[in-house]
Amino acid sequence: MHATIIGAAGMLGRKLTQRIANGELPHITSLTLHDVVSPALPDFTPNHEIPTRSVTGSYTDPEQAKALAAERPELIFLMAAVVSGEAEENFDKGWDINLYGGLTLLEALRAEHVASGESYTPKLVFTSSIAVFGAPFPDAIDDDFLCAPQTSYGAQKAMLELAVADYSRKGFIDGLSLRLPTVTVRPGNPNAAASGFFSGIIREPLAGVEAQLPVADTVRHWFVSPRTAAEFLVKAATLDTALLGGRRSLNLPGVSCTVADQIAALTRVAGEECTALIVKQLDPTIVTIVSKWPQNFDASRAIALGFSADKDFESIIRIYLEDDAPQGLPL
Amino acid sequence: MHATIIGAAGMLGRKLTQRIANGELPHITSLTLHDVVSPALPDFTPNHEIPTRSVTGSYTDPEQAKALAAERPELIFLMAAVVSGEAEENFDKGWDINLYGGLTLLEALRAEHVASGESYTPKLVFTSSIAVFGAPFPDAIDDDFLCAPQTSYGAQKAMLELAVADYSRKGFIDGLSLRLPTVTVRPGNPNAAASGFFSGIIREPLAGVEAQLPVADTVRHWFVSPRTAAEFLVKAATLDTALLGGRRSLNLPGVSCTVADQIAALTRVAGEECTALIVKQLDPTIVTIVSKWPQNFDASRAIALGFSADKDFESIIRIYLEDDAPQGLPL
Numbered sequence: 001m002h003a004t005i006i007g008a009a010g011m012l013g014r015k016l017t018q019r020i021a022n023g024e025l026p027h028i029t030s031l032t033l034h035d036v037v038s039p040a041l042p043d044f045t046p047n048h049e050i051p052t053r054s055v056t057g058s059y060t061d062p063e064q065a066k067a068l069a070a071e072r073p074e075l076i077f078l079m080a081a082v083v084s085g086e087a088e089e090n091f092d093k094g095w096d097i098n099l100y101g102g103l104t105l106l107e108a109l110r111a112e113h114v115a116s117g118e119s120y121t122p123k124l125v126f127t128s129s130i131a132v133f134g135a136p137f138p139d140a141i142d143d144d145f146l147c148a149p150q151t152s153y154g155a156q157k158a159m160l161e162l163a164v165a166d167y168s169r170k171g172f173i174d175g176l177s178l179r180l181p182t183v184t185v186r187p188g189n190p191n192a193a194a195s196g197f198f199s200g201i202i203r204e205p206l207a208g209v210e211a212q213l214p215v216a217d218t219v220r221h222w223f224v225s226p227r228t229a230a231e232f233l234v235k236a237a238t239l240d241t242a243l244l245g246g247r248r249s250l251n252l253p254g255v256s257c258t259v260a261d262q263i264a265a266l267t268r269v270a271g272e273e274c275t276a277l278i279v280k281q282l283d284p285t286i287v288t289i290v291s292k293w294p295q296n297f298d299a300s301r302a303i304a305l306g307f308s309a310d311k312d313f314e315s316i317i318r319i320y321l322e323d324d325a326p327q328g329l330p331l
Numbered sequence: 332m333h334a335t336i337i338g339a340a341g342m343l344g345r346k347l348t349q350r351i352a353n354g355e356l357p358h359i360t361s362l363t364l365h366d367v368v369s370p371a372l373p374d375f376t377p378n379h380e381i382p383t384r385s386v387t388g389s390y391t392d393p394e395q396a397k398a399l400a401a402e403r404p405e406l407i408f409l410m411a412a413v414v415s416g417e418a419e420e421n422f423d424k425g426w427d428i429n430l431y432g433g434l435t436l437l438e439a440l441r442a443e444h445v446a447s448g449e450s451y452t453p454k455l456v457f458t459s460s461i462a463v464f465g466a467p468f469p470d471a472i473d474d475d476f477l478c479a480p481q482t483s484y485g486a487q488k489a490m491l492e493l494a495v496a497d498y499s500r501k502g503f504i505d506g507l508s509l510r511l512p513t514v515t516v517r518p519g520n521p522n523a524a525a526s527g528f529f530s531g532i533i534r535e536p537l538a539g540v541e542a543q544l545p546v547a548d549t550v551r552h553w554f555v556s557p558r559t560a561a562e563f564l565v566k567a568a569t570l571d572t573a574l575l576g577g578r579r580s581l582n583l584p585g586v587s588c589t590v591a592d593q594i595a596a597l598t599r600v601a602g603e604e605c606t607a608l609i610v611k612q613l614d615p616t617i618v619t620i621v622s623k624w625p626q627n628f629d630a631s632r633a634i635a636l637g638f639s640a641d642k643d644f645e646s647i648i649r650i651y652l653e654d655d656a657p658q659g660l661p662l
């Protein structure tokens with residue numbers, strides 16, 4: 001089968017691509033990687049190469065969306081997004097990429113479905129976010145809890161979830177939306193996500209660099225490692241959506257812990273010299289945004305479907321060291 | 332202040348317009364009535380005429396939306412919609428009117444907000460629907476329950492609610508979404524709403540005409556009279572949205588009763604000869620659609636804000652006789 005990854009140059013897109021190259025989804029026999037910046041080809045195991053095409057452009061352009069749909073991929077990962085901080089700052093760009101881009105793609109897929117005599121009905125895995133939720137919250141948010149986003153990013157994700165569900169209900173696609181916990185520890189440079197500091201306070205000290213903590217260490221949040229997030233995407237690709245019973249948005253399991261728990265885990269892994277590099281300096285903008293974010297979930301539906309969280313935040317740090325920080329500990 | 336009613340030629344739009352003409356919102360000093368068919372002017376009390384402009388066109392046309400916004404109405408009722416049955420039948424038309432039309436209007440209002448140096452921030456009252464909810468349901472749906480619509484109409488309403496909330500959060504408009512119970516007894520001819528029979532089994536027998544009941548009489552649903560629905564709109568026009576605390580979608584109170592309760596109420600009002608005109612004839616399509624509809628709500632948030640339901644279904648029938656069936660009972 002042909003698979004297409006939209007947003008393939010992003011951190012999670014690259015990890016997913018590499019897993020496919022490793023043969024984790026053996027039914028994929030060819031691959032299109034799409035992003036606004038040229039997606040790198042993965043490293044293939046010798047004698048296991050999959051024909052892979054790298055396409056650069058914007059999927060919000062109806063012609064591009066049409067071209068992507070015309071390849072009739074049987075599996076599509078829709079991962080392209082403007083992150084929360086940028087969508088809050090640049091209102092037009094957030095709506096264009098996060099909502100209208102997705103709707104344009106859905107329309108292109110519906111046109112192919114119709115043109116195929118309704119035989120083409122691709123599986124679509126959409127990466128949504130826990131930003132679809134807004135305060136006030138119950139102790140643990142379950143899959144029956146309302147979407148009341150407090151950011152434009154969250155509103156755009158929640159709206160596209162609804163469209164994915166309706167296009168699926170009508171039989172044009174077979175979609176599901178994964179509400180990923182905050183992916184932490186993100187490798188590389190900080191991005192414009194308001195949640196970036198959750199990674200920064202681990203990643204920077206491990207590299208011997210100071211990191212700003214812009215909120216109180218009592219803040220509780222919901223985390224997944226990049227490795228586990230990529231596993232979720234692989235699992236979703238073959239999940240029987242009939243098991244979702246018409247509710248195609250899934251709260252995925254994560255680790256609920258406070259910033260103080262994060263810091264304690266970092267101390268256990270790398271010592272107090274490392275955590276000493278975390279500088280507390282409140283940022284009122286970030287404090288306000290984060291105060292409206294969810295802290296804990298009841299992900300029992302996803303767990304029953306076979307999705308498993310990281311063990312704890314210490315495991316999340318060790319995964320970062322193994323997968324993304326090959327220099328290891330700064331000793 | 333200038334007020335604009337989009338969807339003014341509809342049944343509820345006309346009732347709202349007449350209430351404004353009666354002076355129920357005395358701060359309104361001029362009025363634009365907009366619809367795809369020419370909205371009729373209301374009857375004004377002598378010496379209490381409000382300058383009223385009737386505009387025919389589609390608000391999904393960006394130029395029309397721009398022209399409506401350019402009048403800078405301080406109050407807008409967004410009531411234009413393709414009803415549920417038609418949106419299910421005509422997928423493109425449903426999305427164009429119910430979602431893209433609303434988004435086009437929001438963008439036009441944001442442009443005026445920006446052009447005014449952010450001084451223009453209109454109040455917007457959007458008529459949403461309990462179709463935003465989908466089964467399985469708790470015993471009573473409260474304002475924390477998720478939107479999992481099982482019709483395109485419901486998906487479109489839920490998506491526009493999210494956009495209204497986000498444009499409001501950003502301060503471009505001051506919006507709220509009213510999830511009206513099913514408005515019953517609708518006067519006039521049947522429309523394409525799948526819920527039409529809830530009115531038909533009352534309206535037609537009262538006019539001495541047979542009416543089809545396409546579902547079992549055990550079906551329970553959630554009702555409001557047109558009179559009370561129009562009162563909700565009037566009340567929402569002056570509601571302080573700060574009281575909504577960032578959750579701008581409101582489940583409005585209604586009467587929860589079964590079709591059997593409806594028929595018993597009709598017998599009490601008009602006798603068994605009248606109810607004998609109800610012909611049970613199951614329609615599998617309607618049965619399926621209705622089986623996914625909500626039955627009962629906890630509307631305590633709206634009640635605390637001062638919204639009051641009809642007393643019972645018998646009252647709803649009597650309101651129909653008083654307001655919309657001037658010929659009275661068929662005796």
